[in-house]
Amino acid sequence: MKSFVALCVTLAASVAMPAAAGPGPVVSPAVMALHQKLITLDTHLDTPANFSRPGWDFTAGHDGHEDFSQVDLPRMAKGGLDGGFFAIYTAQGPRTPEGIRAAREAALVRAMDIREMVAAHPDRMELAFTADDAARIAAKGKVIVYQSIENSYPLSGDIGLMATFYKFGVRMIGPAHFRNNDWADSSTDPAGLEWHGLSPAGKAFVAEANRLGMILDASHSSDDVLDQMLALSATPIILSHSGCKAVYDHPRNVDDARLKALAAKGGVIQINSYGDYIAKAVASPARDAEMKALMAKVGNRRDLPPAEVAALMKERRAILAKYPGSRPDFDMFAKHLLHALKLVGPEHVGIGLDWDGGGGVIGMEDVTDIPKITAVIKAAGYSDKDLANIWSGNVLRVLKAAEIYAKGAAAKS
Template identity: 35%
Template sequence: MKPAASFALAAGLLAGLAPVPLLAAPRAGYPQDVAAAALKAAPVWDGHNDVPEQLRDRRKDLLAGFNFRDTTATADPAQGRVAMHTDLARLRRGHVGAQFWSVFVPASLSDQQAVQAVMEQIDVTRRLIAAYPQDLQLATDAAGVAAAWKAGRIASLLGMEGGYAIGNSLGVLRQFRELGVRYMTLTHYRTTAWADSATDAPQHGGLTDFGRQVVREMQRIGMLVDLSHVSAQTMNAALDVARAPVIFSHSGARAIADHPRNVPDAVLARLRANGGIVMVVTLPAYVSNAVRTWELDRTAQKARLAALHVDEPDTAKTALAAWEQAHPRPRATLAELADHIDHIVKVAGIDHVGLGGDFDGMDTTTEGMADVSGYPDLFVELARRGYGQADLQKIASGNMMRVLKAADAYALAHRADPPIESATAF
């Protein structure tokens, strides 16, 4: 099915996904109408949401008594937990029509523990999807996304965050694909035995030989290579090997916010030839340089106070609280978020940008994007900046649909290729 046909299927979805009144045709000069028309034709496809992590941390993967229709009362101050950012009502208000649910486990686990934990994350996510059959529908390919849209449901896909979870085994990787996992983020915050992370000391100059085999095998079996969280060297090493489009499931532009988690211009420029996509993240430290600077200053201040009051930790804690009161944390803004999209479009092109909120994977949010219901406001901001309906449809879900179809086509063309075999990861 062509992307235009997929968008046509999405039109009926808006009875459930869009409470915002829509006009028959947008009027020139009215950004709200342009944004609404775009979201009617192409609902948002979000690249990364951490509800599965919340289910694990808050509920030990127990769904009994969990109401996913409304999670606004889930704050737990005693545990330092804010209310969840995601539920069915807010997904509908946000025009979210497709969601990659992140099956994430901490990098601190051993290989064996990580494999089991991801299996449990897949299980609880699939059980959550099955528990709400009127709203959610499991999708494992582009056709499945289109079918969910036609049925008026939110297409639910699985994305695995952190390559350590395969236990250095291509066999385990292949089995996760059999369970429906459609992307894997090569690293998380820590460097693995075969890939360098953006936020850890580099060890491999990007990818080891085994890491390159992982990329090749992922693309052979149709699993999207996700380069969020990896170092710039790893990004380039993966692009050197990739023969199908890659994704950044939740990243920003480094030229706008100078965080190592974001994508440098040289890599953005390579996406044109690769056909890949950067799905723009909303986590404040990746959106705003002001937030990033504040966090670095706070980290330095905390270390300084701990050293000054090494024998009086309570004094250090009190002093840090006083510093925070005198230096309030800045907020990332919706305009800054739109700046990332502008920059990616400028360097990589309109066909290479999407949205990957990272909701329920952060404690603070960007102004105007407090939860998953905020996407329409972002589209209005983009329309104010001159984006037309066709380009907004690409950003919403058209680009991601193209990427997934390309990955499916590459896997189909290589289905007769033998599995890559490797006795050891390093």
């Protein structure tokens, strides 16, 4: 997830355009039937940020062109998404006692938001804690709710909190986000590298995640961090929402050599749909300036009641109408996906679209469009078994490996 103002600028084109069937493949009835049979998991859902929005109901259907949202229970059912990793995201703030304390409180509240949402709808959702839980919950027709931490800034100075969040149900954890922190370097900090990978505390972070049985997530972290995680971790690494540098050379994307190293250690890249990382956007400084001014005027959109959000969207559309731009479409997303599949094989690729955190492209605006992913993979000649691995088997294999290692380590201690 981006900082609020930057995220709103990035989403500008997406909310300006009506939903469209294309580009991308047409989803045939046969492909849709196959898609519905699969256990489908997205490894990076920022949707919990919406759970506390005034007047917003995860169980009701929404139009993202009116309220920014991309995932809710009705749209998950329509798109055939069975669940995924719901993110406990905290923006990087000051690395001070006060900043860390505020971040810790925010992360704990977000974790409670997820648990309370599931507890309020036990007939429709269920928390998942092990790899085996996915099939069991799917068989009940419920949404599978794993939890992850994006940016471990809230844990700064207290690695013991990782065990606390593990007890809450967190099973995937990434050290950094847009900026460097006490654990690791970010791939996008304007200040450049601080630790040249993991800090000394970050190396202990890797060991503790292994001990507990958490998947280590290198998305947003620097290339050096990925290299060091691969060297240090006793279990496979995941990139929960990343892209391929060979398709678009962006710091958030991963080069082919590192993708091969990731796969060689059993890891998985989950392809995202975040426009800034898929292709170079058409620049429009005037549009971005007006959008920034609008967002500064209204404050945090997630705190606004529905009527004010709708009014905000109307103003946004008026600005964007003056500055028609471009953003990546489904076909550009597919280039990243198909490149990864060709390079490392279907045992090492998955889906992490960054919904409600800035993900989405023309032709895949919200979760209802994800059957197109199944269609494009099938059209490329991959088997039903490959699809099962891509949509959930690979990430569950990585989680199972983390569980097995943790049990073995516990038995030895």
